[in-house]
Amino acid sequence: MIQNSVGRMVPNIVNGIPQVPFKGVGKFSPEGNQAGPLIRNCAEFPMDGNKIVGSLKEALKKAGLKDGMTISNHHHFRNGDLVMNQVFDIAADMGVKRLRWFPSAAFPCHKPVIDHIKNGTIDWIEGSLNGPLGDFASRGGMRGTGVLRSHGGRWQAVQDGEVHIDIAIIAAPTADEFGNATGDRGPSACGLLGFGLVDTLYADKVIVVTDNLVPFPCVPWQIQGQNVDFVVVMDKVGEPEKIVSGTTKLTRSPDRLYIAEMTAKFVQAAGIIKEGFSFQAGAGGTALAFAIYLKEMMIDAGIKARFIRGGSTKYLVEMLEAGLTDFILDGQTFDLEGIRSMRENYGHVNTSPFTSYNWHGKGNFASMVDVVVLGATEVDVNYNANVVTHSDGRMLHGIGGWQNCLFSKCTILPIPAFRDRIPIIVDNVTTLVGLGELIDVIVTERGIAINPLRKDLIKATKNSGLPIRKIEDIKAEVDDLIGGPPAKPESTDEVISIVKWVDGTVIDSIYKIKE
C-alpha cells in the first residue's frame, strides 16, 4: 500500500497488475500507444456475411471460452438484462473456471452471479456493482479485487490496454446476420449500445445476441458487424421496462423537490441559463426534478439550450420536442420515451463513453457542459465527494459518468443534509471518488454552499436572496441536530476494491466491512 497525492492508501499491485497512484487532477501524463486489436482476415469469415450460430453455447465454444478469460458486456438493459446470467450458466456447465467479469455495470438482476463466484466459475467482477453484488463484494466474497471505473475510465482502460477483453457479449435489440446492431428499435429496444462500443473495438471475439433479426443491413448500426464474430438469435435479450428502476424515478419527497428547486434557482442566479447553454442532469430523482424546474425557467425566459447531455428521460425528450434544446447528446436512455425519441428524433444523438468521457482522447464532451447536476452519498467540508460507498462502508453503487462529469464548467451536488439520520456532510468521506477542486456547489435543504475556489459563482449569486451558507455551518447545524458526526464505519484493512480516477490512476481503496 502506498499513499497517493490526496493522502489515501492504495495498493500498488491489483490483481497482479502494477498500479499508478493518483497524482492530482490532470497531473498524470500517459505515455505510449493504445492497445492494437488483433488483425483479422475476411478470408476466415463467411463471404455471404452470415455469422449466425445455433446457440449462445455454440458461440461461446467457437469463441474459445476457457479458464481465466475476461468476459464483458454493456449494461443498457440495466436491471432488465436477460443474457449474462445465461452466459455464466453456460460457462459453469462447460466447467470453465476463474473468469473475470468485466461489465460496464452489474445490477440486482445479476445476483445469480454470486453463485458462480462461489462455484469457481468467476473469480471476480471488475465493473460497477450495484446492490447485492456490491454488498457481497464488501463482505470479501470475491477472489480478486474489484476495480471501480467511471464510464470514461472503462473506455480508457480498454483503449490503453490495461484491460484486455477476450469475449464481449453484446445484447442487441435489433441486429442483422452480419452483426450490425442497434439498440433503438425492436421489441426489447433499450436505446443505444454505446457502453458496449469499446468492447466491440478491442475484444478478441465479439458475440452479438439478438431477439430481433432483420435483413442486412441493420440501420442504424450503432455496433458495426465488421467487429463482430458471431450472431446468436434468442427469444428475449432484455426487459426494457426494467431500465426504469431505482434511481430513475422523479422524487416525491418535499425536501428533495425543494433542493431541486433551489438548484435551478442557483443556476439561474449564477447567469448560466442563457441562449445556447448546455446542461446535464443525472437520472436520480432530484436531478430529474431539477430539469423540470429548469425547463419552466427556460420557457419563462424564452431561452433555448444548444444541447442537453443524457441519460435521457421523458422529461428531456419533452424539452427536445418542445424546441427547448437543439440536441440531446445521449449516452444512455433511462426510460421508454428516451428510447422512442432516440429512434425518431434527429436531434437525439447516440454517443459513447469515447465521445463523452474518455480522458485519454483529444478532449471530450464533459468539459464543455455549462452545468451538471449529480448525486453523492457523502461530501466533506472541502467538497470532496463519495458516490460509491455508504457511510457504513458498503460498496453499493458504481461511479457511472459521475467522475467524468465533474469536469463541467459548474458542478452542483444537490443532496439532502442527512439520510436516515446519517449526516451527508462529513469530515472525511468514506471513499474519495471526486476531488473538491472540481465540485463547485452543494445544495441542501438547509442551504447552498459554494466552493471558495469559485469566487465567480460567489460573486454572481451574492445578492440573489438564495440561502448561501458556509459548508461548515451547514455541517455543524446537522451534526447538532443529529448529535455529532457519524461514527466511523467499521471496516477491516483488507482492500476489496479500488477506485480509479478518470486517468487510470488509483484514487482510493474500499475495504472489507466488519461483519
Next chain:
Amino acid sequence: MIQNSVGRMVPNIVNGIPQVPFKGVGKFSPEGNQAGPLIRNCAEFPMDGNKIVGSLKEALKKAGLKDGMTISNHHHFRNGDLVMNQVFDIAADMGVKRLRWFPSAAFPCHKPVIDHIKNGTIDWIEGSLNGPLGDFASRGGMRGTGVLRSHGGRWQAVQDGEVHIDIAIIAAPTADEFGNATGDRGPSACGLLGFGLVDTLYADKVIVVTDNLVPFPCVPWQIQGQNVDFVVVMDKVGEPEKIVSGTTKLTRSPDRLYIAEMTAKFVQAAGIIKEGFSFQAGAGGTALAFAIYLKEMMIDAGIKARFIRGGSTKYLVEMLEAGLTDFILDGQTFDLEGIRSMRENYGHVNTSPFTSYNWHGKGNFASMVDVVVLGATEVDVNYNANVVTHSDGRMLHGIGGWQNCLFSKCTILPIPAFRDRIPIIVDNVTTLVGLGELIDVIVTERGIAINPLRKDLIKATKNSGLPIRKIEDIKAEVDDLIGGPPAKPESTDEVISIVKWVDGTVIDSIYKIKE
C-alpha cells in the same frame, strides 16, 4: 525483385519497407496486432473544446510539421479540392523537405504538387494518381516508389501499421470548434468524409479545415472531434461542382449504351434481379447507364432492392426516393444530388472503407453484394484485369474500390472491345490488378463472355438469347479487325510504383515508361 504467385515480378523492399509478394486470393494470413495510436490526454486540450487556431500555417506548425513526415488527406472533393495545394505551399515556404504525401487519391487539380516534388518538399506520393500526376510518376519523376492501394487496402495499411500518418488534413464542409465534422452540409458540402476516417483514427495529429463553422455540436459528426487536434477556418475548402468530373458522367456513346443494356439484360437473365437483391455500379458512364436500364427492369418486374452500394449519383438517389431500394450504402457522393440525399434521406447511409472494403476485418460489405459492375482498361483471356495503367504503360488511374468490389457474388466488366483502335482484350494485361478468378463476366459490344469458372451463370443464361461467346473468339475478332494484338508497351525495368492486393501483398509492379 521476386516473382509472386501469379508470375509477376515485384520488389521485396519498397521505400525501405519489406514487402510480401502476392500469395493468391485469401492465401495470406496476417499475424499480430493493429497499430495502436498514441495515447492522448485531455489535460493537453482546451477544456472549453475550442481547438481553433489562426491559420493553416499555424496548425501545421503546432502539429510539428517537419522533414520526412507523412501527410494525408481524403479525396471527397475529387477535382475540387482547395486545401492540399495550400498545405504543400506552406510546407515549401517553411523549408520542409522529403515529405510523403498519402492522399486517398490525387486529381488533376493537384498538378502543382509536381513542382513541390521537383523542389524537394515532397519525395513521393503514395495513393491513387489520376491524370497528370500519374503521367509524371510514370516518367520517373518521384523520389520514392508509388504504392497503389484500393480503398480497403488503404484502410488496411494504416490499421495494420504499414503506413504511419504524422499529420492528417481533413477538409470539412461543416465543423464545430471541437473538430466534429461532416461532409453532408455547408456551402462546400461534398457528402461524406469516410475516406478520411482512418486518417483521423490513427494519425498523430489531425487538422480539420472548414469553411463553415457551426456551434458545437456539429451533427452528424462523421468525423469525431475527440480525434482532432486543431481546427482551421478558411474561406473555401472545396468546389463541390468539380466532384462531377470525367468518369462520373452518363455515357452518350451508342456502343456504351448498348453495352450497358446488355449488362442489365445479362443480370436479369442470370436471375439476379429479385426481391431484396443488391448491386453496386461505379460512377463510370457505362455503369451509370447500366443502373438506369436496371431501374426500368425493376419497375417493370415490381422488384425492390434491399440496398445499393454507392458512389451515389442522382440516378441512385432517384431509385431510393422512388422506393426501389431500402438503402443506399454510400462510400462517396459523386454529384450534388447524392450530397443532398445523404443529408435528407434516412436510407442514404454514410459508410467508410472499413465498413465496405477492409480485408483485415471480420468481414466487409463488398462480398455481400449480389452484382457489381466495374470498368477496366484491359482484360486478358483468363479474365485478369487492369484498371491502373493504359496499354502504353502509363499509370493514369487509381484502384478506388475496384479490387475490393471483385469479391461480390457476381462481378461484371462492361467494356468496349477496343478504345482508340486499341483492343481491350489482350494476351497479358500490362498491369495485373484483379484476378480472373474473381471476375465473372465481360460484356462488350461484340458479345458477352462468361468466366468458365462460373458454370452457374453459364447455365442460367444459356437460353437467354444474349450474345454469349468465348472471350477468345471476341478477342480474335477484334484483333482481326484492328490487325493483330497491340504492341507491347515500351517501358524500362525501373519500378515507379507497386500495386497492392487487398491484403497488403504486392500483386504487380508498374514500370517507368520509355520516353
